[in-house]
Amino acid sequence: MKISVFGIGYVGLVQAAVMAEVGHDVLCMDIDAVKIAQLQRGQVRLYEPGLAELVRESLEAGRLRFTTDERAAVEHGRVAFIAVGTDSQADGSADLAGVLAVSDAIARHRRDPLVIVEKSTVPVGTGDRLQARIAKAVKDAGRSLDFEIVSNPEFLKEGSALADCRRPDRIIVGITSAHARETMRELYEPFNRNHDRMLFMDLRSAELTKYAANCMLATKISFINQMAELAEHLGADIEAVRQGIGADPRIGYHFIYPGCGYGGSCFPKDLRALIHSAGEAGCASDLLQAVEAVNARQKGKLFELVRRHFGDDLRGRTFALWGLAFKPNTDDMREAPSRDLMEALWAAGARVRAYDPEAMHEAQRLYGDDERLQLMGTPEAVLSGADALLICTEWQQFKAPDFALIARKLAAPVIIDGRNLFDPERLARYGLRYFAIGRGERL
Numbered sequence: 001m002k003i004s005v006f007g008i009g010y011v012g013l014v015q016a017a018v019m020a021e022v023g024h025d026v027l028c029m030d031i032d033a034v035k036i037a038q039l040q041r042g043q044v045r046l047y048e049p050g051l052a053e054l055v056r057e058s059l060e061a062g063r064l065r066f067t068t069d070e071r072a073a074v075e076h077g078r079v080a081f082i083a084v085g086t087d088s089q090a091d092g093s094a095d096l097a098g099v100l101a102v103s104d105a106i107a108r109h110r111r112d113p114l115v116i117v118e119k120s121t122v123p124v125g126t127g128d129r130l131q132a133r134i135a136k137a138v139k140d141a142g143r144s145l146d147f148e149i150v151s152n153p154e155f156l157k158e159g160s161a162l163a164d165c166r167r168p169d170r171i172i173v174g175i176t177s178a179h180a181r182e183t184m185r186e187l188y189e190p191f192n193r194n195h196d197r198m199l200f201m202d203l204r205s206a207e208l209t210k211y212a213a214n215c216m217l218a219t220k221i222s223f224i225n226q227m228a229e230l231a232e233h234l235g236a237d238i239e240a241v242r243q244g245i246g247a248d249p250r251i252g253y254h255f256i257y258p259g260c261g262y263g264g265s266c267f268p269k270d271l272r273a274l275i276h277s278a279g280e281a282g283c284a285s286d287l288l289q290a291v292e293a294v295n296a297r298q299k300g301k302l303f304e305l306v307r308r309h310f311g312d313d314l315r316g317r318t319f320a321l322w323g324l325a326f327k328p329n330t331d332d333m334r335e336a337p338s339r340d341l342m343e344a345l346w347a348a349g350a351r352v353r354a355y356d357p358e359a360m361h362e363a364q365r366l367y368g369d370d371e372r373l374q375l376m377g378t379p380e381a382v383l384s385g386a387d388a389l390l391i392c393t394e395w396q397q398f399k400a401p402d403f404a405l406i407a408r409k410l411a412a413p414v415i416i417d418g419r420n421l422f423d424p425e426r427l428a429r430y431g432l433r434y435f436a437i438g439r440g441e442r443l
């Protein structure tokens with residue numbers, strides 16, 4: 001099947017790559033000419049395990065192509081995916097400028113029938129809005145166009161995006177006609193063989209499903225973080241509590257890890273957007289607002305632990321930092337807790353020496369000129385003479401470090417861990433003082 005993909009970020013590129021892998025003929029369009037030129041040469045700028053290889057294979061096979069020519073992309077596919085960004089605006093609502101720009105291009109250039117798929121996360125009602133907008137533009141131009149909007153939200157997780165798209169848990173499809181249902185079935189057939197993963201519903205329900213899923217996950221994180229705060233103040237250990245509640249199958253172990261707050265490109269902005277939508281609809285969103293408030297506090301938690309230990313004035317101090325990405329296996333630093341921490345440390349006069357396996361280039365792009373940040377080539381290199389080691393991301397390679405070396409290299413033997421990676425008793429044997437989330441200083 002011929003497919004066009006608009007917006008070649010994490011979602012667009014991964015979708016395009018797995019669609020091309022199974023044999024679909026995919027033409028990708030983005031307004032970022034530098035990115036497109038790099039992709040045409042097989043260079044993948046973002047880090048996602050296995051993605052660069054897959055893109056190069058499909059590029060060589062001719063099933064995956066890249067362009068900045070919107071007209072060519074509009075004319076190519078029988079299905080057009082809109083996968084552009086929908087970042088927050090100042091009032092918290094989702095910015096639909098990119099989505100609207102693509103739909104306007106479709107109205108301008110398309111003559112043959114088309115199924116338009118909303119892949120981007122968009123507020124409930126956007127599908128109806130696009131349907132009306134395109135119909136009006138086409139009518140105003142004195143033409144007609146046979147088209148339909150489908151909502152097909154994306155649930156991939158950065159870091160395991162390829163696996164998630166090759167074997168999705170579920171394929172949510174909001175439709176208004178039997179023709180769109182049939183087209184979406186044909187499109188997803190290669191990903192739907194083991195059992196039927198496709199869930200058809202109306203457009204608005206599909207749009208809300210995406211927000212509801214992300215808000216539920218964010219709620220789980222803020223819930224456990226609030227329990228962690230309580231545990232710390234009441235002298236309990238949240239790690240014991242986490243396992244205790246996870247053993248109940250109604251609760252389960254997934255997504256209840258305490259930490260230094262959620263970040264990334266989705267949870268924060270999707271929460272804000274749903275709260276905004278609720279306000280517009282005259283509905284309460286008090287639970288969602290509480291989830292946000294807990295998270296905002298939690299993102300300040302590591303700095304609070306630093307301040308508790310070292311005092312308010314951090315001038316002259318240097319902190320070693322492991323982990324810049326908002327989670328492991330990605331280079332994405334959008335709304336990452338590491339950024340809140342670094343910026344608070346700098347404001348208090350401290351310097352930071354940091355290491356991340358994949359996000360160094362992103363940190364360089366964001367803070368390259370800031371002399372208060374020094375990026376080092378290995379996790380060990382950040383340690384020498386630092387006042388403490390701080391941990392923001394649970395990369396595999398941080399989980400069993402050489403504690404004797406850490407104790408030797410740090411100026412003060414202190415680890416402040418935003419991901420609860422270590423056993424406090426073991427660290428005590430190395431003479432390291434260990435502060436984590438919801439555990440107090442357990443020894």
Ligand code: NAD
Binds near residue numbers: 097121
């Ligand atoms: P991204 O910022 O990585 O990529 C968006 C791309 O869209 C950029 O390359 C940008 O240049 C391009 N773009 C913007 N306007 C355009 C236009 N008018 N025409 C063509 N291209 C245009 O974003 P992302 O992380 O891939 O997210 C895309 C959407 O998918 C968002 O709505 C997001 O909420 C949703 N989503 C993201 C994830 C994730 O993990 N990143 C998961 C599920 C859903």
